[in-house]
Amino acid sequence: MPHPAPNTFLPLSTPVLHILLALADEERHGYGIMREVKTRTDDEVRLGPGTLYGAIKRLLNDGLIETSGERPDPAIDDERRTYYRLSGLGAKVLHAELDRLNKIIAQAIGKQLSLSAALSIGSKGDLTGGRV
Amino acid sequence: MNMLTRAERIYATLLHLYPKAFRREFGEQMQLCFRDAWRAAHLEPPIARLALLIDTGVDLTVIVSKQYFQEIQHMNEITRARLFALATMMSGIAWIILWVILNGDDTFASRASKTASFVLIYPTIALALVGLARLIPRSLSSRIAVAAGLIMLALSLVGVMLENWILFSLPLSLFFIAHAIVSIGILRHKPFAYLNGLSLITFGLFISIYIANPYNYTEALAQAWGTSLVQYTSTFILIEMIQSSLFVLIGLAWFVVGILMARISKQAKAINI
DSSP states (O other), X not given: OOOOOGGGGXXXXXXXXXXXXXXHHSOEEHHHHHHHHHHHTXXXXXXXXXXXXXXXXXXXXHTSEEEXXXXXXXXXXXXXXXXXXXXXXXXXXXXXXXXXXXHHHHHHHHHHHHHHHHHHHHHHHHHHHHHO | OOHHHHHHHHHHHHGGGSOHHHHHHHHHHHHHHHXXXXXXXXXXXXXXXXXXHHHHHHHHHHHHHHHHHHHHXXXXXXXXXXXXXHHHHHXXXXXXXXXXXXXXXXXXXXXXXXXXXXHHHHHHHHHHHHHHHHHSOSTHHHHHHHHHHHHHHHHHHHHHHHHHOOOTTSTHHHHHHHHHHHHHHHHTTTTTHHHHHHHHHHHHHHHHHHHTOHHHHHHHHHHHHHSOTTXXXXXXXXXXXXXXXXXXXXXHHHHHHHHHHHHHSHHXXXXXX
């Protein structure tokens, strides 16, 4: 069965986006994902175990992530842990979401520049008006 | 037993609140997650442990309900109807038992408790009957449900009139209006599911707020202190408080049923509440 188009999964919720981002560079277990998200966002996004595994369940069902049989560091690892990795579809969805966010940011930056320009013109006008 | 083990054990016990399928699939992993987070928090100032406990409590509350809602959404219509029927029947039976207990003893049952139980008993019986009817897999069941509901609605109208000389300006009449909507909504569950769910939510909230009013406790205390202390002892106050707490719990149960119904209805899904 062909995969659904990545755009059909967008926009991603905050936990899902952060989970996919956490898995973008390496396979991680649940607590690894929690810790990575917490560190990367400077403690702004904290995923509880329920939120995390609720999202993982959906991501597994949608085929955006998959479980990994490999254990990257078996010497210090708990055997009971399940590792997760991004699937091909998951990577495409993540890229599509990042593209979407990039466009929004670009638009916001564009507006900010316009606003700065307007403020600049406005202040000049005021000065001129003051002189007249 | 040290703190670490105790917290982990409590969390492991709380995991039983999740739906069985979810717990079987992810319970162990979640337990490992909490264990690691808890141990990591021990390396930080004590506030980190408190923050983790609060986060975990909120997480548990939100996600447990969410998982149940998702399970309900994936159920087929018949299972949903049976679940609904079971919930309404249980609430009906609970109310009947409570009503009999409260009204069976004039010494201990306060006026506020009795009035509330009186007003609420009829729609609850209606709910129970409709629930029963929904269990019958025949088209006749809907007719039985409608008839039973209408009878109970009429009874509740008469009941409220007799008990309170109904005046629509009285706050208590809101109870009547609310359970009339509930009863009608229940009877036409499918088309008016959203309204029905909302009315149940409002109803449950209203009951909770009304019954949880400190006035009820004050009244109980005043009765206890104002009359013979020989007759009204602390047992009386305790029973009053237990009764009122039961009402609050049942009010909240209605609230939950309301949310459940609003969530499972197609209309609710369409507007994404």
